Amino acid sequence: MSSVSIRKIRKSFAGLTVLDSVDMEIAPGEFIVILGPSGCGKSTLLNVIAGLDDCESGQIVIDAVDVSGLEPSQRGLAMVFQSYALFPAMTVRRNLSFGMEVAGTPKPTIVQKVDWVAKLLQIEALLDRKPGQLSGGQRQRVAIGRALVRSSSICLFDEPLSNLDAKLRAETRVELKQLHETLKSTMIYVTHDQIEAMTMADRVAVMHKGRVEQFAPPQSIYEKPASLFVAGFVGSPAMNLLEGSLDGAGRFLVGQRSIGSSAYPFEDPSTAGEAVLGIRCEDIDVVEPGSPDSIPAKLAFTELLGADALGWFDCLGKRMSVRLGVDAARSMRKEVGLRFDMAKASFFSASTERRL
Template sequence: MAVLNIENVSKTFGDTRVLEDINIAMAEGEFLILVGPSGCGKSTLLNMIAGLETITEGQITLDGRSVNTASPRERNIAMVFQFYALYPNMNVRRNIEFGLKMRGVAKQERGATVERVAKMLQIEDLLNRKPAQLSGGQRQRVAIGRALARDPALFLFDEPLSNLDAKLRVEMRTEIKQLHQRLATAMVYVTHDQIEAMTLGDRIAVMHAGRVQQLGTPREIYDDPANRYVAGFIGSPAMNFIECELIGEAGDTAVCLTGATDEARLALPSATTERLAAHGARRVVMGVRPEHLVPAAHGSAEAIACRIDVVEPTGPDTYLHTEINAEPVTARCLPSAAPAAGDTVALAVDVERAVFFDCDSEARIA
């Protein structure tokens, strides 16, 4: 049985439709990521799961029980907020045990729970401090500890790392992933950061304009995007999009690409050719990730000469900024093989890994 099931859920504020026909079923112990830009509806959906927002249409069930009209306290969930929401007048121990005290849990049991949670999060030495005496990362651990103390059926995280600096965000991301592995409890995590989404989730729901654009594993989302929006949102640097012309007949199709000095015709795999032929368009948008656009071996027939405008070293990789078909693109190479800005370099396109989109609808074709 799915621990959380969202069926045909929509949300309207006045005349504005902010969520449209959301369908997601979570399995027990799954880590689900809701990712998308600000205003896409992901936090609104999380608040509806929590009971902090009403549902306009559809149904949400937890462990098979409809919770559409249930209050937040009746849902057996725990939520970790972006801004910690700790009681400033209480020390860490009292913050963690407060919810237990309100539910009438015995003092001895509360104490044991606090000690267990503090040990798990390595905050035993902070129990007597107040929030003002803690760093941002420590406050977030306390907020997570308060959620853990409840032992809920479902954890909800609303951009919990967005207020932390870059280094601490990476550390806390790892801690949250390890926490999920230890607890094996279902978690729903909202973020606008696609790196967090890719590294944390068992499955990712990519949201845009109030709709789920694609729901799948990180690998499915990255390798097989459902449309151009998903392809461009997931991945850093982003996927390259090159509008190009298909040439040849069914069974023998190629794409025509123009670089700095010449034109190249790259033959496409037969499976890709069949799907493009079924679509019928002669102009399409080819999507190629930077790691699939690399300096070619000497004399490669499948390469296109490009003038390198900018060289961007990042440490383990170097990114090359250039143009193909008058579209800006990014290629990737090893630092030891990096050319200089202004050089002309033959770049090879891995057409086996390329994806194709309709120029107008931006839907995936092949």
């Protein structure tokens, strides 16, 4: 187990800033997921940590040692790339053992480690095949295995599951999480898949345009997004967002209507001005039209999702999603009232886009 400190990392390609002062303190044994849309700088950050890419300024510190000037091989990390990068002419066994052979690991140790990892990842029956004779999922396991036999205290993963089909992805996700519990190594895992982030991470770093927007446990990212970007990016369906203004006296005004905002835990309750209200589909109740504190809404359509359902309502000039029971969705009337649970809502400044 090792700690990793990422300090003020900056990098640009041809004048374009790709990493903009990235800071992250990772504790020994943590499972960190770096989540963000395509092009936000995730792979670049991972490559800088691994030493495969240099940066203009900043430091990478592992266990209190500044490794910024060290070669990748001297940093003691294992990395799984998005493309599996297996050697096609070598058998699975050789793919797993090659790195150790090059490093001069004694033969008996190599044999022992290959056996261990093959068992762990259930690829024992595949050891004498070549990568071309494996399915995508099997190749993926070999690639993960190759990183694991190096017994590094830090493993880096760049979208390791993106080439797998949905079922295999879900299975491998669970396996990787269990693996982390067994190995207890520090893991830094890049993905743009928010389900992977929510289910695997101890903490998630949400990146946007080369910056870390929020670095927190998955549940806080979901419940208390730090910015409008995080609110829009995390959660499916996306958080409902309403533009309006806070009057500084406990009401949020949207057009001709207003919503009581005094139940919301503002840092500064007298905050006034243009703002965006965010509310998740499960924090809205459907009530009789005209009920106190409710906003009139019209049902547009419902989606049955199996275990539950979503109602899509036209409300305050927006299409809003509301989580419903299947029976409620089937018998939903057209004209209803919606009541927001303001204690669970989010408010963002319209100008800074940060949480209020």
